[in-house]
Structure formats: structure tokens, C-alpha cells
Amino acid sequence: MKSPVILTSFLLALPLTGGAQQEAEPAPAGALPGEISQSEAIGTQPGPDRTLPKTQNPYGMDSNALAEGRRLFVWYNCYGCHGGRGGGGMGPSLRDATWLYGFSDQAIFNSIADGRRYGMPAWGTKLPAEQIWKITAYIKSMGTEFEPKAPPPNPVYPEPPPRRDIPRQQERKGAD
């Protein structure tokens, strides 16, 4: 299935090349210089509104895929930037409602695969699509009942405070 970017580019390409096209076959994407990205558009689509089919994550909320996605999230050091359970840090939170580059399955896949401007590496150059989809699935599960290894409760320092401190303070009081 074609992404909106390709369709839009295709339409733009027509006026440039249409006159020379004698055959009925559509102009190849290559009619414009350079490669057309397979990325899903981050921006709005110019022109008339139309609904295009979205690529769905093939793994959905499959529990095995989510567990594997969590493992890969740690193994590829995603947790170092995005937080131990995705709550953010060097990079933005993946648990909150803000999505800088889109929140569809494909948009998250693309952010991982293509990288983003402020230091997000382009993992598509190293990882198979299947692993990126599993990480995508894990990210989508955050904050839902399906999330593997959900955030632990915030620890508190155990009360009473360390035992050794108490008798010492009492002794001092007694001496006064």
C-alpha cells in the first residue's frame, strides 16, 4: 500500500512529466530526482481531505511480542534515553500523550527506523523490521493493561530510620 507522501509526490510529478508521457502507465516516482521516502507524513496533507489506510503493527498487543519488545527496548539502550519504563529523560517520554512525530503504528515505526533530528539514531539501518515492530508494540502498550514490566511504585525510605541512629540519639538525650 502506498503512503500519502508517495501519492502526493506522484500528483506533483504529473505536470512536470505528463506532456512527455505517451504511454498510459503512471509516471514512476523516480521522475523527480532523489528517492521518495516511504515515511508516513508527519505534517498535514495539502489538498482535499481523504482517508488513507494506515499500516497496522502486525503484532498488535500480542503478549509474547510485547515481552520481546520490552527486552529489545532495554537491549538497544532505548531505556537509557527514554526512561527505565519509557517515562523520558534525555529523550522525551513515551508514556505521555505528547507525540512529536505522530502516534500511529507506522509513525512510531518510522521514528525508530529513520531516527529524528535531536539525536534519535536511525535504527532501521541496523535492526530488522520485525524487531522495530515489537519495540513499537511495547511502546504502544505503555500505560495500558497489556504493558509488560509496568513502572514500580515510587520507593520510600524505610521507616523507622536506620536502627543504629535511634539508640544513639536516646543516649545523648539521657546524657543531657
Next chain:
Amino acid sequence: MRRTRHGNSKGLGRVAGFALLGLLTLGVHAESLAQEETEPSAEREQEISFISDDGTGMRIARTPSAGPTGEWWLPALDFANSRYSQLDQVSKENVQNLEVVTTWSTGINHGHEGQPLVVGNTMYVVTPFPNYLLAFDMTKPGYALKWKFEPHPDPTAVGKACCDLVNRGAAYADGKVIYNTLDNHVVAVNAETGELAWMTKVGSADEGETMTMAPIIVKDKVLVGNSGGELGVRGWLKALDLQTGEVQWIAYNTGPDEETLMTSPDFKPYYAKDQGEDLGVKSWPPEQWKLGGSTVWGWVSYDPELDLIYYGTGNPGVWNPDLRPGANKWSLSIIARDPETGQARWAYQLVPHDAWDYDEIMENILVDMPWKGEMRKLLIHPGRTGFMYVLDRETGELLSADKYHPHTNWASGYDLDTGLPKVNEAKRTHMGQETYDICPSSTGAKEVFPSAISPRTGLVYIPAHNYCMNFQGIEANYIAGTPYLGADTMMYPGPGGYLGELIAWDVVNGKKAWGIKEQYPLQGGVLATSGDVIFYGTTDGWFKAADATNGEVLWKFKVSSGIVGNPMTYIGPDGRQYIAIYAGIGGWIGSNAFEKISADDPTAALGTTGAAANLKKVTARGSDVYVFALPEE
């Protein structure tokens, strides 16, 4: 033209040596102004004066290249990292009258660490990424912007910086303002015109390196270090030529002696544990030293008499200690080097085989003072570990290490004969097991935010905080340019019901004199003045002045955002004393005020969210410079 500035300072003679110093400084300044064009700065360096106090017997060296009294040329005011100003127009008698003179927004809503410089009639401010340098004309009402220098750093560096996009300030020498950009460039900017004098790339963001520290300039060398200990980089200190920006020497903090510059016959570590060949290789598993962190993102000091520079190093890479058996030298170390060649004179590793991510990049405060009946040249290092380290800076001998953070439990103390900590093995972290309730947390009993010292009181004023943590070592996978942690950490408030404390530490007696407990952590530096006032800021945005002798808070003012910067003071063109501070929350703990961190994940922001999620409720991003003064008479 600027003579009136010094003439106005009343009571300079109150402390023995001050009157003399004032004269000396004036004389030297006049001379250096006249000869600036011809005389190399190296020769001026030789003229050393001292600020001293008969009561405490403490003295601090000052050199002309640290700037005349009333100006602020170096990040910490002087090479000794004292953050002690001789200005006393603002005193504990009148500080309650301070009022805002001007404010400026830098427009960059990230952590405003560091401090402005004041050179002549100009104030210089370095912003967080994209690291603008702003020059303000202090003769104009409201401080008009003279110019703005934009270095255009590579945005890739944003995603490699562990702890917000901070910058800890600039240094001035020889007509140039010099600072580091997040994407590893050292830039020298013409202080008059704002034009680039030179720019040198010294590190690689693709490999995980960034730069956040403030350089110092010793004679003709600009000294800079890298950040990136969370990304498996290899720490270094580099010296660049002040005139050209060319790299003169590189001292790595891990690796063979040829590369750590530890080959000189004068290299004599005090303790047996630190003596031997190629310890920067042998104290690691094979090849691990190449990813061994030990970066230099804090402060550098210089002793002009001994002609030695001092700095502390960061955590070893990777965080998980079981993945790097050995002492992991020279992480968590204090190293003394010859600024001319970079050759080490001594090195002391405070903590071998760190298991807690205790970076020891803290300020090293250099003072001479009586120590057990004998005048000693001290190096005072308030450790992230919760211990106050006092060393002999000629030899590297540890003279004392007392707990200044009362809940410190990873070690019970130090063996002064061996220089080794007495580690509480129950608190040593390991792979695959959670170690609970370690105090202090990785963020330390204090962070990089610098202390001040006052020769009048003999006290060190430490901006401390009170956090503990749970820590679990997990598997780690080195991928260049990504975090290299191998740890799952959660930090949280320590016992006692407070998060911050301004601790006044009696160096000679090794005990706390007094403290000011704060509800929120202290993540900004301290300024001490001869008006017996100390200034500090809180993460919830209160700028405070306290009596340097007893800690009574004398004045406070609520600024626009949490404070993670360092107060500084100077004499303005009108001869009055001013005090400046940044308001702009950020940094490691401070970044928890940002919208991009989710409060429901205590492991977020490298484990600090559990400790500081409440910051969101009391502050938000800001970017302001505040300037205060007493009302005009």
C-alpha cells in the same frame, strides 16, 4: 575610568591583608591594562597576591589573570575555586534591602547552570544549547544587549546529553571570552566585537561525547574536558592554545600511561594502591578502558605557586560494576597535572571500582590554612559520595574524609593509611540483584553545583541534597552514541523530611557548623562575600541570602523559575556592588520539572523521577538573568 569602583568598597581593611591586597590589585590592574597588548599573559601570572584572615589563618591565592577585584573573569571567580568575593558593600547589615535592578530572558528554556562573567563594563552570559553568548552593556539602563554570538551547534548533540542541555559558563582572558558548545567545540569570541576568534572541535557527538563544563585559562592554555560518562565515552582533559585554539596536549583519564600522561618521573601518587604502570589499562577488563567514562564535566582549579592544575573525574563506564572488575582507574579520582605539559604529578582515586555512579567531578577548593598545628596547602573536595575530602595538594595525601551527609551508608569511613574507603559490602551493587536504600543516591550528597569558602569564617558552604536509591545492575550492550548503563535505578527522598540543605562545614574540625534545611533540593552554587553574606538558590525558585556566621536567612526573593545557577557579584560602572543569578530550572534532577518527563515512571530521567517528580508542582521552565543591588542612595 573604573577606579571609582574600588574606591567605593568600604571596610576593605577590616581583614588583615585586604588593604594591601586592594592596593596590589589596583596596581596590577593598572599595569596589566597598560601592557595588555605587549606582555604575554604567562608573565603576569607570576604576580600572586593572597586574601587572608588572621582569625582563621586561611589564605587564598589570587593572580592578575583572574581579573581585578570587582570583576569576574573565571567561572569560580578565582583559580582556587573559592567563590569568595572581597566585595562588602552588601553586608549582613543591609542585605535585606536588596532589590531587582534588571532582568533579561535569554529565550532558551533549559537549565541555566553556571554564572555570568563581568569584564570591564560588559556582562557575558552563555545560554544552554544552542549556546548563545550574550554581551550586555552594563552602562545602559536595564543592561542593553551589545551583541549575540551564535555558534550553531549540531542538534544531534541534544540527544547525547545525559542531563539537559546545560552549560556551566565561560572564562575570559586576553580579550577573548571562551566556552564550550554542547556539540564539542571550544569557541573563543572577541570580547569587544562578538566576532569569532577561533573555534576548535575536540570531541564527537556521534560517539556520545558532549561538553558542558566551563573552561579555565592558565597562562596560554585553555583547559577543557568532556561529558558523556553515561554513553561509554573515554574521559579526557585537553589544553588548547589561547591564541590559536590548537590542541597542545591531551590527557586521557583511562588507558596506557603514554595517553594518561603519567610517564614523568615526577608522577608520584601518594598511596601504594595508586602506584604502578599502566593502571589505566590493568585496572580494567581487556579493552573496557576504551569505554571507561571518567570524564571531566565539573570544575578545574589551579595553584599558581605550585603551578599545578587539579580536577576530578566522573563515573567509570558502564554503570553496572560487575561488568568491569578492577579498580577502574582513573575514574572517581583527583588528578594533579602540570599545565604546561599535561604530565600528571599525582593522582588519588577516591573510590576504586565504583558501584553507585558517584562522579567525583566536584570543585576542588585550594586554600592554605593551619591543619593540626601546621600550615598546609589544602585541597578541599566536597564529595558526591557524602564525604568531605581534605587532601594535601602538594602530595595527594588524604588528610581527612568525614561524612558531611549524615545518611551516607555506602561506606563507614576512610583508612587514611591506605587511602581506601571502608565499603559497606551490603550496599555494594551487583548484577541481577536489587540493592536497597543506598545513601546518597547517584546524584550524590551534592551535585556539580559548587560550594564557596570564606576565609573570614573558615567554613565551606555546601549546596547539598538528601536522596537515597535502589540500584540493580542489568545487562549492558555498548552501541556507540547510545546510553551505556546496565543499571535500573530509582532514587527517592532520604530520611528526615527534607530534600536540600545548605551545609556550613568547619574544615579544620571536620564537622558541620550549622545547616539550613530546605524543602527542595539545592541544585545551584553558593557565593560567599566579605560582607559575611552567603547567597544560594533553591530548585523551587527562591534566591536567598544568609548570615555566613550562623546561617540565619536574612533575605529571600522568589525568581521566575527554579535556580540551578551559581550566584556571582561584581562592581558596576557606577561603583555599586551587584549580585546576579540565573533562574531556569533544568539539569539532571531539575529536568523533572520538564513536560517531557512522565511522573508515573520513577525510573525515568536516569532514575531521578522518583526523587523529584514533585518539582513539576512548584516550578516550570525559565531562562532569566536577575541582577540585584541595594537601593541607590
